[in-house]
Amino acid sequence: xxxxxxxxxxxxxxxxxxxxxxxxxxxxxxxxxxxxxxxxxxxxxxxxxxxxxxxxxxxxxxxxxxxxxxxxxxxxxxxxxxxxxxxxxxxxxxxxxxxxxxxxxxxxxxxxxxxxxxxxxxxxxxxxxxxxxxxxxxxxxxxxxxxxxxxxxxxxxxxxxxxxxxxxxxxxxxxxxxxxxxxxxxxxxxxxxxxxxxxxxxxxxxxxxxxxxxxxxxxxxxxxxxxxxxxxxxxxxxxxxxxxxxxxxxxxxxxxxxxxxxxxxxxxxxxxxxxxxxxxxxxxxxxxxxxxxxxxxxxxxxxxxxxxxxxxxxxxxxxxxxxxxxxxxxxxxxxxxxxxxxxxxxxxxxxxxxxxxxxxxxxxxxxxxxxxxxxxxxxxxxxxxxxxxxxxxxxxxxxxxxxxxxxxxxxxxxxxxxxxxxxxxxxxxxxxxxxxxxxxxxxxxxxxxxxxxxxxxxxxxxxx
Numbered sequence: 001x002x003x004x005x006x007x008x009x010x011x012x013x014x015x016x017x018x019x020x021x022x023x024x025x026x027x028x029x030x031x032x033x034x035x036x037x038x039x040x041x042x043x044x045x046x047x048x049x050x051x052x053x054x055x056x057x058x059x060x061x062x063x064x065x066x067x068x069x070x071x072x073x074x075x076x077x078x079x080x081x082x083x084x085x086x087x088x089x090x091x092x093x094x095x096x097x098x099x100x101x102x103x104x105x106x107x108x109x110x111x112x113x114x115x116x117x118x119x120x121x122x123x124x125x126x127x128x129x130x131x132x133x134x135x136x137x138x139x140x141x142x143x144x145x146x147x148x149x150x151x152x153x154x155x156x157x158x159x160x161x162x163x164x165x166x167x168x169x170x171x172x173x174x175x176x177x178x179x180x181x182x183x184x185x186x187x188x189x190x191x192x193x194x195x196x197x198x199x200x201x202x203x204x205x206x207x208x209x210x211x212x213x214x215x216x217x218x219x220x221x222x223x224x225x226x227x228x229x230x231x232x233x234x235x236x237x238x239x240x241x242x243x244x245x246x247x248x249x250x251x252x253x254x255x256x257x258x259x260x261x262x263x264x265x266x267x268x269x270x271x272x273x274x275x276x277x278x279x280x281x282x283x284x285x286x287x288x289x290x291x292x293x294x295x296x297x298x299x300x301x302x303x304x305x306x307x308x309x310x311x312x313x314x315x316x317x318x319x320x321x322x323x324x325x326x327x328x329x330x331x332x333x334x335x336x337x338x339x340x341x342x343x344x345x346x347x348x349x350x351x352x353x354x355x356x357x358x359x360x361x362x363x364x365x366x367x368x369x370x371x372x373x374x375x376x377x378x379x380x381x382x383x384x385x386x387x388x389x390x391x392x393x394x395x396x397x398x399x400x401x402x403x404x405x406x407x408x409x410x411x412x413x414x415x416x417x418x419x420x421x422x423x424x425x426x427x428x429x430x431x432x433x434x435x436x437x438x439x440x441x442x443x444x445x446x447x448x449x450x451x452x453x454x455x456x457x458x459x460x461x462x463x464x
Contacts, residue, residue, distance in 0.1 A: 001037060002032065002037060002375040003367055003374050003382060003384070004020050004023070004024075004291050004371075004373040005026075005027040005376040008021065009176075010173055011107040011173055015131075016089070016129070016173060017128065017335070018039075018092060018130060019088050019091075019092040019129065021258055022040055022044075022092075023040055023088075025039075031378070031416040032375055032378035037375075040080070041083075041088060041091050042230060044091050044092055044094070044095040044380075045083060045091060045095070046283055047098070047099075048094045048097075048098040049070055050075075050098075051095070051098035051099045052101065052102075052280075053066050053067075053069070053282070054069045055069075055101040055105050056070070056284055058102065059105045059109065059243045060243075060287065062291055064301070065287050066287075066299060068283075068287045068290065068297065068300070068304055069283050069284045069287040070283075070306075071283075071304045071308040072224075072282070072284070073283055073287065074307075075220050075307065075308075075311070075452045076220070076221055076283070077217075077220060077284070078090070078217070078273055078275075078276045079094060079276070079280075080311055082273065084151060084416075085319065088359055089129065089130055090130065090273050090276055092129040092130070093126070093132075093133055093307055094276060095129070096120075096122070096125055096126030096127075096128075096129035096130075096277060097126060097136060097276075097278075097280040098280065099125060099126065100123060100126045100140075101280070101281060103118045103121070103122035103123070103282065104119060104188065106118060107119045108144070108153055108246075109160075113161070117162070118162065119171060120163060120169075121165050123162065123169075124165060124166035124167070124169025127166065127170050128173060129168055129277070130277055132274055133278075135257055135258075135278055135280055136250075136253065136254070138257070139250050139253035139254045140250050141154055143249035143252075144246065144251055145251045147242060147245060147246050149242050149428050158405070161244065183285075201264060202266065203262065203268070203269045205268040205269070205299055206259065206263075206268035207262055209270045210258055210259065210270045212422045213270045213271060213274075213275055214255065214258075214270075216272050217275050217276070217282075218279065221286070222281055222282075225283075228300040228304050229290070232295045232300070234291050234437070236290050239289050239292035239293035239294075240292055241291075241292040243288050244285065244288035244289050244291070244292050249277065250281055250285075251282065252287060254279060258270065258275075258278075259376070260375045262297070282285055306371070318339075326446060326447065327448040327451075329450070330448055332435060332446075332451075332453075333449060334368065335445065336446055336453075337411075337444070338453055339369070339443070340372075340376050340437060341442040341443075342375075342405065342440065342442065343377050345440055346362065346373070346377065346403050346414040346457070347377065350380055353400060353401075355462070356400040356464075358398065358399050359380070359381065359398075360380060360399060360400065360401045360403060361379055361380075361381055361382075361383065361394070361399035361402050362377070362381070362406070363383055363403070363406050364383070364406070365384070365385055365405070365406035365421070366386070366406075366407075368381065368411070369405060381399075382449055385420070385421055385423075386424070396430065397462070400461070400462055401459065401460065401462060402459075402461075403457065403459050404417065404421055404435065404458040405455060405456070406420045406455070407456065411453050411454065412454075413439070413454055414439070414455065414456035416437075417437045417456070421458075433460060435459075436461065437456050438456070438459060439454055440455045440457055441453065441454045441455075442455070
């Protein structure tokens with residue numbers, strides 16, 4: 001995100017751009033810093049919890065249960081744990097799904113013009129977070145059509161206004177996507193569909209992947225609710241009303257569509273993070289079942305609070321504990337890689353040259369390295385040798401000097417200069433460019449004494 005925040009574009013490769021737009025705005029308003037980068041993610045997570053709470057209050061008879069629904073989010077590992085580690089676009093999708101659920105239930109409860117417009121806005125925003133989000137409104141509409149109480153909302157002419165608003169929100173990126181569809185989708189398709197798609201072996205892998213991912217996503221939530229409700233579990237499972245049926249049907253349609261993609265679409269690798277925006281309604285569905293049962297919630301609520309408090313303690317302990325034990329296990333992660341020390345090594349090369357006013361360009365071999373160079377040297381343009389799909393390659397001729405940096409992510413000796421940058425130099429018309437690379441070794445951050453991480457760097461003066 002630090003790397004991509006240099007530009008405001010209609011598209012950024014294989015992910016929709018709304019998170020990048022927000023990050024660009026944050027960086028240009030508040031400057032490049034850790035609070036700026038982490039603040040956006042945490043603000044979106046806070047907003048996700050907030051809209052989930054509002055969505056629950058919109059449909060629950062017992063408003064106290066809205067807290068139960070929100071606490072249920074903490075039992076989803078992809079929300080409580082994975083979102084804290086990484087997954088910026090998935091965090092945006094969590095926000096988009098929560099906003100969509102609030103807008104959907106608002107529309108069904110209070111079908112005013114403002115509700116229809118909000119529904120369109122939420123659908124458009126959700127579609128700009130992750131491409132797979134589009135399955136959620138599709139399944140929601142199918143579920144609404146099956147419920148006679150709500151069917152007329154979808155058949156109301158004002159739903160066309162919702163569609164228009166959604167189209168206006170996605171239009172800038174949609175136009176870009178038309179010109180870059182293959183480049184933007186190829187990586188995602190490669191992840192989801194293997195070369196032997198359609199064979200019995202591929203379908204078997206897909207079914208196994210779907211089963212494991214969906215179970216991994218839902219199992220803890222289901223278990224926590226079951227244990228918390230243990231005396232009343234059978235009553236809750238039998239309870240039913242319009243809202244719980246609607247939420248249950250949304251979940252059922254999502255699973256049916258995913259199953260169809262495995263059986264008939266060639267998908268054989270369903271990842272749990274990919275399910276996050278689609279199955280986020282699960283805690284709310286279980287809460288709606290509790291509401292329909294009309295049981296006393298005092299004891300289940302206490303148990304859920306204890307579970308939530310434990311999760312809120314355990315997750316930070318795991319995140320910070322990994323850093324603490326890394327020097328002993330020597331199983332280093334990204335947080336241990338000394339990018340800041342490499343940036344300090346590069347900094348003298350950025351000094352201005354009175355005879356040539358052109359700036360210096362940093363060319364990194366991978367996006368993570370590029371992002372860290374941009375974070376530590378925010379006034380310098382940083383590019384990667386393989387730009388994300390659909391992005392225009394920066395012309396090297398506008399710069400007086402190029403600083404090439406590369407590495408191996410596993411911390412082993414970096415490859416040679418031409419091996420890493422040969423294709424990039426050819427696209428820039430600089431096939432004959434010579435360089436004298438140096439290997440730089442720096443101690444790991446919070447690492448075992450003596451353990452070092454190697455980078456390679458080459459500084460090249462560019463022709464006029």
